[in-house]
Amino acid sequence: MASFGYLLFRSAFMLAEQIAPRATGRVAFELFCRTPDPDRPTKREADMLRDSAAFMDEARHHHLRTRDGWVVAHDFGPPEGRSAPAVLVVHGWRSRTEHMRTLIEALRHQGFRVIALDLPGHGRSTGRRLNLALAVAAVRAAADWFGPFSAIVGHSFGGAVAVNAVFGSIRGIAPVEAKRLVLVAAPSSMPGLFEDFGRFLGLGTRTQMALAGQVERVAGHPLESFVAADQLRELRIETLAVHAPDDKEVSFESARQFEDAGDHVRLVRVPGRGHRRIIADAAIANQIAEFAVAGF
Numbered sequence: 361m362a363s364f365g366y367l368l369f370r371s372a373f374m375l376a377e378q379i380a381p382r383a384t385g386r387v388a389f390e391l392f393c394r395t396p397d398p399d400r401p402t403k404r405e406a407d408m409l410r411d412s413a414a415f416m417d418e419a420r421h422h423h424l425r426t427r428d429g430w431v432v433a434h435d436f437g438p439p440e441g442r443s444a445p446a447v448l449v450v451h452g453w454r455s456r457t458e459h460m461r462t463l464i465e466a467l468r469h470q471g472f473r474v475i476a477l478d479l480p481g482h483g484r485s486t487g488r489r490l491n492l493a494l495a496v497a498a499v500r501a502a503a504d505w506f507g508p509f510s511a512i513v514g515h516s517f518g519g520a521v522a523v524n525a526v527f528g529s530i531r532g533i534a535p536v537e538a539k540r541l542v543l544v545a546a547p548s549s550m551p552g553l554f555e556d557f558g559r560f561l562g563l564g565t566r567t568q569m570a571l572a573g574q575v576e577r578v579a580g581h582p583l584e585s586f587v588a589a590d591q592l593r594e595l596r597i598e599t600l601a602v603h604a605p606d607d608k609e610v611s612f613e614s615a616r617q618f619e620d621a622g623d624h625v626r627l628v629r630v631p632g633r634g635h636r637r638i639i640a641d642a643a644i645a646n647q648i649a650e651f652a653v654a655g656f
Contacts, residue, residue, distance in 0.1 A: 385568075385570020385571040385572075385574055388563060388567060389575070391561075392554070393491045394488060395453075395454075395490050398482070409458060419435055420435040421484070422435060424504075424505060426497045426500075427497055428480065428494055428497065429480060429486045429487050431485040431502075432477075432478045432484040433505065435506070436474040436475075437468075439471075444472055445471075445472060445473065446475055446508075447472045447509055447512070447513060448475050448503070448511075448538070449463060450512065450514040450521055451477075451478070451479065451482065451515055452519075452545075453516060453517040456478055457478055457483055459515075460476055460639060462640050462641070463513060463515075463639055463648060463649075466649040467649045467652060470649040470652065470653050472510065472652065473506075475502055475509075477498060479495050479518070492520070492521065492529075493579045496521060497530070497533055499512075500534065503536040503537065507537055510540065510652060511539060511651075512525070512536070512538045512540075513542040513648060514546060515638075515639050516610060519545070519547070520547050520550065522543065523591050524591065526597065529591065530581075532580065541597055541598070541600070542599070542651065543588075543601045543615075544602045544603070544638060544644075545639075546601070547614050548618060549586075550586035550587065551572075554571060589621050592621040592622070596622065596624050597624065598655045599618065599624060599626070600651045601615050601625060602627075602647075603615035603627065604635070604638055606633075606634060607634060607635045608634065610635060615627050630644055
């Protein structure tokens with residue numbers, strides 16, 4: 361049953377739409393972009409950060425300037441410290457580099473230099489806002505310093521960010537070069553995400569249109585153009601999609617859409633791994649690392 365506070369919140373948006381749908385759309389967009397307070401981790405998060413401290417100490421930490429602030433890129437060299445090709449790892453929403461530890465370790469074991477990016481409003485990066493344009497700008501900053509990349513590995517929202525960064529979908533931001541892509545439990549449709557968000561808030565048609573207008577204002581293109589499966593169809597980059605059919609946060613349908621983009625995309629089904637356990641599975645991480653080395 362919905363809480364009283366949630367019902368009141370939805371009622372406020374429904375009322376506001378009748379008075380000022382454009383303003384309500386702007387408020388909804390800012391609410392969508394809001395990220396959790398990094399200074400108030402849950403107990404589980406705090407335990408994870410403590411357990412990952414020694415691992416994070418292995419990296420060099422770089423503060424990269426973007427057009428909207430600073431992001432932190434964690435530079436994990438290969439085990440022997442030799443010169444090595446670089447792979448970029450991008451976490452998802454409400455996540456951070458520490459959550460990607462298993463993947464990072466598998467990639468390093470294959471001899472890669474791993475650049476793990478904390479997206480804006482997450483981890484050690486600044487801000488309390490995140491959207492696709494801010495995330496792609498952060499990836500572009502990492503590419504300017506450490507690219508080109510042998511592969512970009514993205515989990516959840518980070519997978520959508522990876523595709524859009526390589527595609528060059530954000531106005532004013534040049535495409536990022538990468539030989540391969542790995543999309544782990546990644547969503548395909550940004551319009552679908554905003555439709556789900558609108559239903560959660562109880563937004564009406566006019567406010568939903570105003571919300572889409574905010575996306576176009578920030579990103580430079582209409583919301584309906586941000587469909588990663590369509591972008592992959594044009595990119596023709598060798599891509600590995602890894603997804604659990606039981607994922608309750610990002611529908612497996614996204615993975616099917618990636619697979620349908622062409623024979624340059626291969627889908628690996630991993631039943632029982634859900635949305636977050638999937639990035640902590642060593643066998644899956646090793647498979648991803650092997651793909652980053654040699655492709656299909």
